[in-house]
Amino acid sequence: DVVMTQSPLSLPVTLGQPASISCRSSQSLVHSNGNTYLNWFQQRPGQSPRRLIYNVFNRDSGVPDRFSGSGSGTYFTLKISRVEAEDVGIYYCLQSTHWPPYTFGQGTKLEIK
Amino acid sequence: EVQLVESGGGLVQPGGSLRLSCAVSGFRFSSYHMHWFRRAPGQGLAWVSRIEDDGTLLTYADSVKGRFTISRDNAKNMLYLQMSSLRAEDTAVYYCARDNISPGDLWGQGTLVLVSS
Numbered sequence: 001d002v003v004m005t006q007s008p009l010s011l012p013v014t015l016g017q018p019a020s021i022s023c024r025s026s027q028s029l030v031h032s033n034g035n036t037y038l039n040w041f042q043q044r045p046g047q048s049p050r051r052l053i054y055n056v057f058n059r060d061s062g063v064p065d066r067f068s069g070s071g072s073g074t075y076f077t078l079k080i081s082r083v084e085a086e087d088v089g090i091y092y093c094l095q096s097t098h099w100p101p102y103t104f105g106q107g108t109k110l111e112i113k
Numbered sequence: 114e115v116q117l118v119e120s121g122g123g124l125v126q127p128g129g130s131l132r133l134s135c136a137v138s139g140f141r142f143s144s145y146h147m148h149w150f151r152r153a154p155g156q157g158l159a160w161v162s163r164i165e166d167d168g169t170l171l172t173y174a175d176s177v178k179g180r181f182t183i184s185r186d187n188a189k190n191m192l193y194l195q196m197s198s199l200r201a202e203d204t205a206v207y208y209c210a211r212d213n214i215s216p217g218d219l220w221g222q223g224t225l226v227l228v229s230s
Contacts, residue, residue: 039215041158048208048220049150049158055215092158096215100172102148102160 002026002098006091006105012113019080021108023093028073030097037096040069040078043107044089052091053078088112115139115219117192117209122224129199129228135192135209135221143167143187146212149194151205152223160216161207162194177203199228 003026013019029036040053051060053069056076066081080087093105121133133149149161162183163172171183182195192209204227211219 037215039217041217043152043158048222049210049217050220051215051217054218058214060218090157094158094160094216100160100163101174102163102216104158104160107157 001101002029002095002103004093004095004103004105006093006108009106009108011108011110013080013083013110014113015085016082019083019087019110021078021091021093021110023071023076023078023105025074025076025095027098029076029095030073035097036072038069038071038076039094039096040067041092041094042087042089043092044086047089049092083110083112085112117211117219117221119207119209119221119224122207122226124227124229125199126230127200127228130195130197131199131226133194133196133207133209133224133226135194137190137192140211140219142185142190147185147192148210148212148216149183149192150208150210150217150220151203151226152208153202153205156205159205163212163216164192196226199226201228204228 005024038056041049043049052063057069068079090107092107118136125131148163164183180198184193206223208223209221210217
């Protein structure tokens with residue numbers, strides 16, 4: 001199984017400041033078709049998860065452009081350019097290249113300082 | 114309105130069974146692969162099972178293989194998860210989710226399964 005390792009696991013951020021979360025996979029996430037299936041999710045307190053980014057850098061509909069994804073191979077990053085209060089929650093990376101199983105990172109809890 | 118609505122959760126004793134349902138509306142259900150995910154108390158998200166758009170190719174996490182069965186009724190726009198031989202470690206909020214290019218572009222609100230005596 002592909003192991004996904006996120007860091008940091010806790011991320012206190014000042015409002016208006018940038019934030020960055022990294023996700024490392026135990027093997028390359030490049031599929032035989034050339035695509036890389038690395039996705040990012042946000043789960044706000046008391047809410048269902050929401051997909052923010054799919055296939056490394058593609059923003060889902062309605063996701064603010066302050067969220068961006070990057071990376072390749074085994075190392076990926078989610079960046080928030082300016083953190084807002086509504087960004088509080090837990091962020092997960094998910095690999096969907098080598099399945100089953102689909103595997104998540106442990107989650108990164110973002111809070112406001 | 115595009116939505117997924119889970120139901121069927123509740124309290125069940127260890128060794129018992131439960132069937133979760135996910136009612137889909139607002140999109141062509143038969144065109145999408147579907148998943149079940151869960152989040153146990155104090156833990157992160159975990160994938161449980163996947164079913165192809167036409168109901169073929171069923172896949173499961175090792176932790177539920179042989180105990181859980183995913184199915185769908187495309188005529189009724191319904192997704193199901195039959196859970197048996199339930200264990201305390203199956204306690205979680207269960208979510209159904211759509212697969213669009215990659216998993217999870219659309220999620221339900223979740224249904225809580227509590228396995229306890």
